[in-house]
Amino acid sequence: MSRYAMAIDLSRCNGCNACVVACKVEHNGPPGILLTVILEKETGRYPNANRTFYPVLCNHCEQPPCVPVCPTKATYRREDGIVLVDWDACIGCGACIQACPYEQRFHVKKEAAARAPGGAEHENPGLRTAPAGVPLKCDFCYHRVDAGRVPACVEACPTGARIFGRLEGGERPINELISRRHARTLLPEMGTSPHVYYF
Amino acid sequence: MQKILRQGELDFAPGYKMQTRWGALEAAVFTLECAGAGLFCASVLFLESPAALLAGAALVALAILLLLGHLSHPARAWRALRNLRHSWISRGTVVLGAFVVLAAACAALGAGASGAEQSGLGALAAWTALAAGAFILLYPGLVLSASPAIALWNTGLSPVVSAASGAASGAALALAAAASAGGGQLARFVQLATLQAWLLAILAILVFLYLAVMQRRGGTAAVSAACLLRREAWLFVVAGGVLGIALPLLLTLGILHARLGFDAALLAAAARLAGDFALRYALLRAGLFSPPV
Numbered sequence: 039m040s041r042y043a044m045a046i047d048l049s050r051c052n053g054c055n056a057c058v059v060a061c062k063v064e065h066n067g068p069p070g071i072l073l074t075v076i077l078e079k080e081t082g083r084y085p086n087a088n089r090t091f092y093p094v095l096c097n098h099c100e101q102p103p104c105v106p107v108c109p110t111k112a113t114y115r116r117e118d119g120i121v122l123v124d125w126d127a128c129i130g131c132g133a134c135i136q137a138c139p140y141e142q143r144f145h146v147k148k149e150a151a152a153r154a155p156g157g158a159e160h161e162n163p164g165l166r167t168a169p170a171g172v173p174l175k176c177d178f179c180y181h182r183v184d185a186g187r188v189p190a191c192v193e194a195c196p197t198g199a200r201i202f203g204r205l206e207g208g209e210r211p212i213n214e215l216i217s218r219r220h221a222r223t224l225l226p227e228m229g230t231s232p233h234v235y236y237f
Numbered sequence: 238m239q240k241i242l243r244q245g246e247l248d249f250a251p252g253y254k255m256q257t258r259w260g261a262l263e264a265a266v267f268t269l270e271c272a273g274a275g276l277f278c279a280s281v282l283f284l285e286s287p288a289a290l291l292a293g294a295a296l297v298a299l300a301i302l303l304l305l306g307h308l309s310h311p312a313r314a315w316r317a318l319r320n321l322r323h324s325w326i327s328r329g330t331v332v333l334g335a336f337v338v339l340a341a342a343c344a345a346l347g348a349g350a351s352g353a354e355q356s357g358l359g360a361l362a363a364w365t366a367l368a369a370g371a372f373i374l375l376y377p378g379l380v381l382s383a384s385p386a387i388a389l390w391n392t393g394l395s396p397v398v399s400a401a402s403g404a405a406s407g408a409a410l411a412l413a414a415a416a417s418a419g420g421g422q423l424a425r426f427v428q429l430a431t432l433q434a435w436l437l438a439i440l441a442i443l444v445f446l447y448l449a450v451m452q453r454r455g456g457t458a459a460v461s462a463a464c465l466l467r468r469e470a471w472l473f474v475v476a477g478g479v480l481g482i483a484l485p486l487l488l489t490l491g492i493l494h495a496r497l498g499f500d501a502a503l504l505a506a507a508a509r510l511a512g513d514f515a516l517r518y519a520l521l522r523a524g525l526f527s528p529p530v
């Protein structure tokens with residue numbers, strides 16, 4: 039089965055953080071945890087300074103280091119390449135958090151998981167809220183993808199910087215875009231073969 | 238030195254991040270399980286003391302209890318046996334449990350160095366427990382080295398340093414146990430003191446080698462090595478190096494050459510345990526994630 043991937047056009051991202059907010063709302067994100075953030079990197083010196091916005095999220099790697107270290111197999115990769123966590127099987131040892139080179143797994147603390155009864159008004163009632171003591175990460179909005187939609191961050195991006203699809207096949211195969219635009223991945227030296235590409 | 242953020246801290250400028258998920262509790266677990274396994278191995282090979290064997294098992298059992306406290310969901314701890322094929326934590330869970338049972342059995346059967354008159358079952362239990370003990374000495378380093386994200390840990394030297402540090406702690410405890418037994422075990426006492434001195438010297442060389450390799454590797458590993466020598470200097474250099482290696486080595490040499498007695502062995506063991514903890518805690522605290530962009 040062809041894997042899901044995301045390609046991010048850095049020339050289009052203007053750092054508006056709409057994707058960050060959309061993700062937070064979609065996942066009922068606990069306080070202090072953002073499953074996608076936009077890093078700002080400055081290069082050059084005045085008057086030739088430049089700022090690039092890098093949206094970062096779980097890379098849903100082909101060789102995810104978080105999967106083999108999990109002693110309970112709570113972290114697993116689906117056939118379509120989406121890396122997920124079974125919260126009911128997780129013992130909260132933290133090994134996966136330490137193994138992720140992109141630092142895209144977040145431990146849900148007790149105080150962060152505590153919610154008002156019924157949740158806040160803006161929360162997504164259709165999605166289970168992360169319990170305390172488990173790792174939380176970007177799940178490529180698998181619940182939306184399974185229903186034929188795109189992840190919330192892709193839908194919310196006003197500039198169309200985030201492109202989601204299957205690497206091969208489908209309506210918009212990502213691999214063509216990746217090779218045409220010479221896309222690269224973050225920390226390729228880690229040997230994780232990420233499925234989030236930047237060009 | 239560059240600005241270093243804490244793990245999970247929100248900042249929109251890419252930079253190094255210090256891991257904070259594993260800290261003093263995990264360092265204590267690693268110290269206790271290695272010291273317990275080291276004490277057991279040294280006792281089986283050099284002492285005739287069921288109490289020392291039992292103390293080794295008790296230290297590892299205490300480490301297991303603390304380990305359960307480190308988990309967010311300890312009631313599900315049995316699930317840690319599910320990934321023996323890939324996870325060092327899974328393998329360690331099996332070996333830690335088996336070690337406690339085997340070591341307690343050895344203590345009950347009186348298995349030890351004298352060995353000639355011990356039963357076949359006792360010998361089998363002793364050798365199996367020795368193998369498990371050797372694995373436990375390596376185990377913290379194996380867990381750390383399996384984390385590709387943290388360059389300081391992701392090296393084959395991690396298990397070696399862990400084993401050397403644990404073996405030195407175990408030998409120090411065994412030496413204190415031999416000293417408390419009095420003059421009846423003088424030959425064993427001298428053997429253990431000699432072993433302890435060699436183990437401490439090897440540990441010192443390994444720690445220097447580890448630092449040198451990290452500095453030569455460059456990038457995040459070199460920044461971590463600089464952290465060990467500057468930000469964590471009190472823990473790593475003063476507590477880990479001076480208190481945990483130099484002082485016990487001096488005391489052990491004093492025991493061998495100046496006939497220092499029980500008090501020196503006890504002090505060396507206490508300093509060694511504190512230094513072992515400090516060394517492991519410093520290595521955890523200096524674990525840094527590389528900037529993603």
